[in-house]
Structures are given as structure tokens and as C-alpha cells.
Amino acid sequence: MLRRASPASRAWAASGAEVSPGPGLAAFDVRQALERVRTSLPAVVQIVLAAGIAYSIGRFGFGHAAPVLAVTVTISSLGFARDARPRRVLENAVGVVTGIALSELLLLVIGKGFWQFGVVLFAALVIARFFSASSAFAVAAATQSMFVMLLPDPAGGPFTRSLDGLAGGVVALVITALVPRDPVGLARADARRLFAELEPALASLVLALRHDDVRQADAALDRLRATQPLLDDWAATLETAVSVSRLSPFLRRRLPVVAGEAVILRYLDLAVRNLRVVARRIDTTIGDGRRRPELADLVAGIAAAVEVLGRSFVSVEHRPTAQDALVAVARRLDPAVVLPGAPVSETVLVLMLRPLVIDLLMATGLPHDDARSRLAPV
Structure with missing residues (x-):
């Protein structure tokens, strides 16, 4: 038997009107926003702490003036995803760091330029899709590879940014275990x-x-x-x-x-x-x-x-x-x-x-x- 339509749906069907959301549906809900912030606070604290540690390792441990990738890899590996399993964090970190290392390798081999930019971006996206089904992860990995291509070359020489990215990934994994999000x-x-x-x-x-x-x-x-x-x-x-x-x-x-x-x-x-x-x-x-x-x-x-x-x-x-x-x-x-x-x-x-x-x-x-x-x- 077919399910009986509700009175509201029968009324809309009879009128032939198109359903459009009222002003209340699009209104900003302050209570939901505050609840969202409250439930996100453990993740915020975890990300801020991890990013600070990754920056310190890159800046004071490795002596890199601007360890951008150490920080961005940490943030993208942790993120706000509901699935915060160590395995997912590890997969994200490995995929992103691999994309950075490949970008630096390609940079050494083919140099910088318009068509080189496209080759590196293509490779980063393909590798990201190989490591993860998440579209957000692919975007993050591609963004890291573009940092390699577009930022000035670091003073530390080849694979300096790969080292920063590796440090960021390790920090993300360690923080996941030692400072969990409840x-x-x-x-x-x-x-x-x-x-x-x-x-x-x-x-x-x-x-x-x-x-x-x-x-x-x-x-x-x-x-x-x-x-x-x-x-x-x-x-x-x-x-x-x-x-x-x-x-x-x-x-x-x-x-x-x-x-x-x-x-x-x-x-x-x-x-x-x-x-x-x-x-x-x-x-x-x-x-x-x-x-x-x-x-x-x-x-x-x-x-x-x-x-x-x-x-x-x-x-x-x-x-x-x-x-x-x-x-x-x-x-x-x-x-x-x-x-x-x-x-x-x-x-x-x-x-x-x-x-x-x-x-x-x-x-x-x-x-x-x-x-x-x-x-x-x-």
C-alpha cells in the first residue's frame, strides 16, 4: 500500500504551489552556533597546540625562517572532521607529505613555470585521491603542493619544506594520542x-x-x-x-x-x-x-x-x-x-x-x- 500523505503535503499537492523556504528557515540560529562552538572547542585547542608545536620544531629545531608547511600540514591533518581516528590522521599526513615531496622533486627536475605549475597540481590531486576518498583532503594536498611551487625557495635547500611537512604530520599524530578531543x-x-x-x-x-x-x-x-x-x-x-x-x-x-x-x-x-x-x-x-x-x-x-x-x-x-x-x-x-x-x-x-x-x-x-x-x- 502507498503511504498516506500528510495533510500539509496534500495541501501543497492540491495547490500546485512550489515550496519555498520562509525567512525563518534561512535565519541564523545563535543557539546552534554557540553549541557548534562549544562542541568544537576540544578540536580548536588540539589544533592550536599542535600547530604551535609544529611551528616551534620548524622554526627553532630546524632553523627554518618560515615553516609554513609544518603548520598547514598539522592543521589539515587534524581538521574538524568527525572521523578523528589516528589512522585517518596518519593517512592524511602521509598523503600530504608525499605530495609535498613529489612537488619538490618535480621542481628540481622541471623547474618553475606555467606548464610546470599544471603538472605539479595534476600530480598532487591524483596522489591525494589515491590516499583518501575525501575531496577536502585532495584540496588540502593540492594547496600544500602549490605552496611549494609559488612561494620563494627556502634557504635550506631542496626538501626543506618536505621536512617541515613531515614534522607537522608527526606532531598531528602524536597530539591525537596525547591530547585527544574527548x-x-x-x-x-x-x-x-x-x-x-x-x-x-x-x-x-x-x-x-x-x-x-x-x-x-x-x-x-x-x-x-x-x-x-x-x-x-x-x-x-x-x-x-x-x-x-x-x-x-x-x-x-x-x-x-x-x-x-x-x-x-x-x-x-x-x-x-x-x-x-x-x-x-x-x-x-x-x-x-x-x-x-x-x-x-x-x-x-x-x-x-x-x-x-x-x-x-x-x-x-x-x-x-x-x-x-x-x-x-x-x-x-x-x-x-x-x-x-x-x-x-x-x-x-x-x-x-x-x-x-x-x-x-x-x-x-x-x-x-x-x-x-x-x-x-x-
Whole structure:
């Protein structure tokens, strides 16, 4: 069946009008800007510290008057990317330094000039694409190579700038381990953002079933469809947190906790995918004037467990409580008991909740077979 259009979308379709953003959509949000600055402060401090160290090595250690590439390689290797794994930092540094060294080699062989400029830029871009899929990285590497071609030759002779670039890359990698950006805190923040969307979505599904409210079902489905970027962000920050915790002596003790949260994410991702399917089914089932309090109670039980699971990221003691709440729902997921004589569409909804509850139970730490054994037999 095709999904029922929301009232707003039906109105736009009927009018044939083109959707244009209002003035509020383009307005600058000061609160979001301040939050963006707050969450970026660890990265800002890390970049400033690393750039200062790289400059000091180039200026006072190597005696280079203007160690531009030591600083720029450090900044481009660290950057503001969510993926701040040491491996990514190393790949960026190696790629950029290789591009600088190749540029200096080509400069010795073919000299400076208009066509030489094009050859070096072409080579830098090709090498950058080889080392990384990031377009921003390719631009950064090409920029470093242009410094080699366009700036005056340094007093230190050939490969002086390669040495500066190497120092910058090493500093970036060391700072990643010794002065991490609190990747664990960033991962927790991503988890909170996800649960902040899941909880109202589940509440909307409960209202949709309890009051046969199509608008609530539409709202829940829209929220759940918008959670994929949140899951992707959380996955990226958790992967960074695991990688940095393995390398950093200051974060190694937190590695078991972070690895455990990565397991939660794996099964929560599956649960959210199942929940989207359930929401889609609810959206196409209701709207016939019938209330479904029994189904609403089941979803409300799942919603309560998800809310407690979200709180377990602050205090792990909440996790067994979430597991108990889910087990209570799992024991009721028998259509013949919950909805005796119900239509097939409602029976199917109960059956669709079973894999969802299994995924959530596994997110609380229960193995698959144990989670499955908690379900009511059908």
C-alpha cells in the first residue's frame, strides 16, 4: 500500500504551489552556533597546540625562517572532521607529505613555470585521491603542493619544506594520542541526540494507535526516517573513540566501556531499522476509525524500555531495568493472547514487534539465543 500523505503535503499537492523556504528557515540560529562552538572547542585547542608545536620544531629545531608547511600540514591533518581516528590522521599526513615531496622533486627536475605549475597540481590531486576518498583532503594536498611551487625557495635547500611537512604530520599524530578531543564524550552526545528523536517518535506511535491519529503516525515515521544520519554520526564518533582509546595512554582505561557502547549501537541500529518498518505498517493500518489500545500498550512498554536504555549511557545501572521492561513486553508478544480474533493486519503488527524486541534486548547485553527465549511462544 502507498503511504498516506500528510495533510500539509496534500495541501501543497492540491495547490500546485512550489515550496519555498520562509525567512525563518534561512535565519541564523545563535543557539546552534554557540553549541557548534562549544562542541568544537576540544578540536580548536588540539589544533592550536599542535600547530604551535609544529611551528616551534620548524622554526627553532630546524632553523627554518618560515615553516609554513609544518603548520598547514598539522592543521589539515587534524581538521574538524568527525572521523578523528589516528589512522585517518596518519593517512592524511602521509598523503600530504608525499605530495609535498613529489612537488619538490618535480621542481628540481622541471623547474618553475606555467606548464610546470599544471603538472605539479595534476600530480598532487591524483596522489591525494589515491590516499583518501575525501575531496577536502585532495584540496588540502593540492594547496600544500602549490605552496611549494609559488612561494620563494627556502634557504635550506631542496626538501626543506618536505621536512617541515613531515614534522607537522608527526606532531598531528602524536597530539591525537596525547591530547585527544574527548571522543568518548562526543559519542555520548551523539547517543543522546539519537534517543532524543526515538523517544518522541515512539510516543507518537502510541498516540496514533490509542486514538487512531494518522497525523501522529506520520510524525513518528518522519522522525524515524531522519534518524539515519544520527546513527551514522554516532558510528563515526564511536569508531574514533575506540581507535583513540587504544592509542592514548589517558583513555585506554575507558576502552571496555566504549567497546560496549559500540555493541549497543550495532543492535540499536538494527532495532531502529525494524522500528521504521513497524511505523510504516502502523501508518498504513490506522485511519479506519478504530482504536487499538492493546497494540498501544505494547508499544508504550517498548517506549518505556528505550527511555531507560537511553539513561543507561549516564548510569549503566539502568541497563538491567531496561532489559526487565523489554522482557515483560516480550512475554506478551503472542497475537492469540494479546489480540484474540483480531484482523490479520493487527496480528502481523504484533509479530513485527518480536524482532524489534530481540534487537533491543541484545542492545541491553543479552545474547541472541537468550533474547529469543524471552519471547512468548507462538
